[in-house]
Amino acid sequence: MPELPEVEAVCRRLRPAVTGRTIVEARISRCAAPSTRAAVEGRPIHGVDRAGKHILVRLDGGVTVHTHLRMSGNLFAIRDHRFASAAARVVFALDDGSAMVLEDPRALARMEARPSEAVDVEMAKLGPEPLSPAFTAAWFIEKAKESRQPAKLFLMDQARVAGLGNIYAAEALYAARVNPRKLMQRQSVPKLRALHEAIVNVLTLAVQSAIAAYSRPGEFAEAGEFPCAVYGREGEPCEACGRRILRIRQGGRSTYYCPGCQR
DNA sequence: AACACGACCTGGTAGC
DNA sequence: TGCTACCAGGTCGTGT
Numbered sequence: 001m002p003e004l005p006e007v008e009a010v011c012r013r014l015r016p017a018v019t020g021r022t023i024v025e026a027r028i029s030r031c032a033a034p035s036t037r038a039a040v041e042g043r044p045i046h047g048v049d050r051a052g053k054h055i056l057v058r059l060d061g062g063v064t065v066h067t068h069l070r071m072s073g074n075l076f077a078i079r080d081h082r083f084a085s086a087a088a089r090v091v092f093a094l095d096d097g098s099a100m101v102l103e104d105p106r107a108l109a110r111m112e113a114r115p116s117e118a119v120d121v122e123m124a125k126l127g128p129e130p131l132s133p134a135f136t137a138a139w140f141i142e143k144a145k146e147s148r149q150p151a152k153l154f155l156m157d158q159a160r161v162a163g164l165g166n167i168y169a170a171e172a173l174y175a176a177r178v179n180p181r182k183l184m185q186r187q188s189v190p191k192l193r194a195l196h197e198a199i200v201n202v203l204t205l206a207v208q209s210a211i212a213a214y215s216r217p218g219e220f221a222e223a224g225e226f227p228c229a230v231y232g233r234e235g236e237p238c239e240a241c242g243r244r245i246l247r248i249r250q251g252g253r254s255t256y257y258c259p260g261c262q263r
Numbered sequence: 264a265a266c267a268c269g270a271c272c273t274g275g276t277a278g279c
Numbered sequence: 280t281g282c283t284a285c286c287a288g289g290t291c292g293t294g295t
Contacts, residue, residue: 003288030272053289070289072273106272108289149265158290165288231288252268254286 002069004130004163005206005226007053009214010075014100015048017077018057021094025081031073031089031104032111039063039113040092051123052162057100064116067102073109075102126162130199131207135161140196144184151187151195152180152255161199167231168206170256172198174230179262180255181248230256 002010022044026037043059050056055075057065067075078084081099084091090102090111102111128134140161147154154160155169164172173180175198178191187195209225229239233256234247243260 105274108272167288
């Protein structure tokens with residue numbers, strides 16, 4: 001499920017709730033190796049970072065709990081560790097009686113405690129954070145011109161732009177009027193500039209939407225708060241030109257786009 | 264290098 | 280109601 005905006009919202013809510021607390025007990029049913037327990041018990045939490053769609057809970061002693069929510073995972077704090085739902089895959093009981101909980105109905109999420117250095121080396125392989133100054137139009141255009149990938153697959157590649165997923169890639173392509181199948185190399189520079197700008201704009205708005213959707217505790221940030229123009233709208237008329245939104249298959253995933261606007 | 268596809272998992276929903 | 284088929288925000292490994 002979660003793309004960068006939802007993961008950012010998860011981190012912002014989690015950070016104040018768990019920072020400074022100590023993990024007193026870890027209960028693991030799935031999604032994390034049983035050995036994780038010994039690696040985290042007794043360790044204080046000193047921060048929560050995000051890299052792309054990855055959540056990094058920093059513990060004392062150079063240990064990082066690296067979590068990826070994949071399709072349906074959610075990570076949040078609850079007031080009382082005894083109230084963790086039956087759907088919880090991992091519960092870290094904290095020293096004030098609260099808990100950090102990983103839920104995931106599909107159990108595709110992954111959590112692992114590892115040396116921070118090793119985790120950081122892995123995160124360094126991701127592309128720049130699209131909402132940071134490192135994500136410049138010049139850099140984006142340079143990488144695009146080197147790539148023969150279709151635009152949609154390029155945007156989904158975490159080594160190119162960290163954190164874009166199926167929904168916001170489609171929305172950014174629509175906003176920039178870029179055809180998802182057209183090869184990056186063959187896009188004009190103005191189109192690439194527009195796409196770069198669209199990525200930043202879409203993600204900025206989506207972060208705000210995800211944070212708003214996360215206002216209630218335990219709530220899962222759905223992209224539903226974000227006004228999707230094409231994603232999930234197969235067969236509906238494009239709000240700009242009236243042509244019907246199409247759904248095609250790319251890289252095994254659905255891509256939604258407007259055949260009128262995105263040429 | 265680039266792409267397709269299956270695997271990993273469960274739950275929701277559309278259609279019959 | 281019950282069954283089937285397909286869909287889902289992600290990533291990895293394998294094969295062409």
